[in-house]
Amino acid sequence: MSARATRTAMVVVLALTIAGCGTGGDQASGGAADGRVTGPVTVFAAASLTEAFTRIGRDFEVANPGSTVTLNFAGSSALANQVNQGAPADVFASAAPATMATVTGAGNADGAPSVFARNQLVIAVPRGNPARVTGLADLGRPGVKVALCANQVPCGAAARTALDAAGVALTPVTLEQDVKGALAKVRLGEVDAALVYRTDARAASADVTAVEFPESARAVNDYPIVALKDAPNPAGARALVAYVRSAPAQAVLAEAGFQAP
Template identity: 85%
Template sequence: MSGRRLRAALAAVVAAAGLAVSGCAPDEAPQAAADGRVTGTVTVFAAASLTESFTRIGRDFEAANPGSSVTLNFAGSSALANQINQGAPADVFASAAPAPMTTVTEAGNADGTPSSFARNQLVIAVPRGNPKGVTGLADLTRPGVKVALCTDQVPCGAAARTALDAAGVALTPVTLEQDVKGALAKVKLGEVDAALVYRTDARAATAEVTGVEFPESARAVNDYPIVALKEAPNPAGARAFVAYVRSAPAQAVLAGAGFQAP
């Protein structure tokens, strides 16, 4: 396992256990250089749909800030918000929708006002070749078509519910997943015939799935907010990472993944 993946795995274990750890080791004490660059570990809690983009952005941030290290913890935005409010150590929170971010800000755990850095839209993910011939939401109600959705409590599930309501489609999924990667995995494993996922996630898995566009997705576009956290172990790093995500190089990475401009 690479150092990055190991760090991300350790962060997820700590967060899930609800452990509150603050500060950094003496040799990793965060500090800002005279030229504005930062050092030390920057721990980022980010929505699962940001996995590919933030992994790349994290590497680029490290390259732009020698001596820094980005630890990434990916999960459903609602779960991450709860972990932060329970005291999990993190510097930055990037959510897939405003609602989980509001949970953090109302608890007084944000340092400043969150800002939107991207937008995302749903598609219907189907296996390559689209064997069931799915062309829209109504096709998901046909007999024998098994569908995965995210739970309504997480952003991808709330967006799916909005889109289905807009289309007047009543759909009973065979499984409800805790984040968009879980729903997509059901398609990739052949356990379902379709899933409502973000356009960016379908694009990242083009070797295995096809993303079917549908008009009602325009009624359920999610804004992605980001904020530095009030109890950040590395406040300078937190502010620098938030600024970097909104910079031109990071925005180009997000656009390349299929995110829309904020």
């Protein structure tokens, strides 16, 4: 073989080697050759997102064959603490900017969070509304048993804002760690009413009735989402955040009762 032929062969081998390394890097970071993401994507999301994000997660998997979305739902404050303590997660979706700030303030976010939805409170009562609750003032009546979220949880902070705006003082019989817990007390007949998000009351409409009240406009929650700095699947994290803000996901959120940001 001539010297020129030898040099040409070496260039071809080197080019193939570099190309192979590039492909392997994309796969390791969760990227597929066609631009879709692959691998597991773990999402920590506020409990009030349970129904909407369950569907959005399935839709994301269909749009990205080879991906698997794992959802962990709980109160936003509890999830933020888990993220800051090093729990392996790719994405965090909170029910309030204040809770998100504990994660960004600790340096655990990959970029700035973006608001993807808004939510508003209603009074959830058992079907038939036996206590005849028509507004916030009724929650302060003697004998009316009320469930609220704990103050450190976004739904609890929103409830306190609404109650203060209405000048209503009450002592709840229970303080729950997330909105699903407060709603469960109504569904089980253990309380006469609970302050929950409109979306959660809609999801449980077979068991509860939602009572709207004007003061809820003073306590609307913005929902921010962010990819996490130490995400095991960075490409998947960024893709899922983008998908939540896409038209198909926004349609799912709207159907669940969320407001556009």
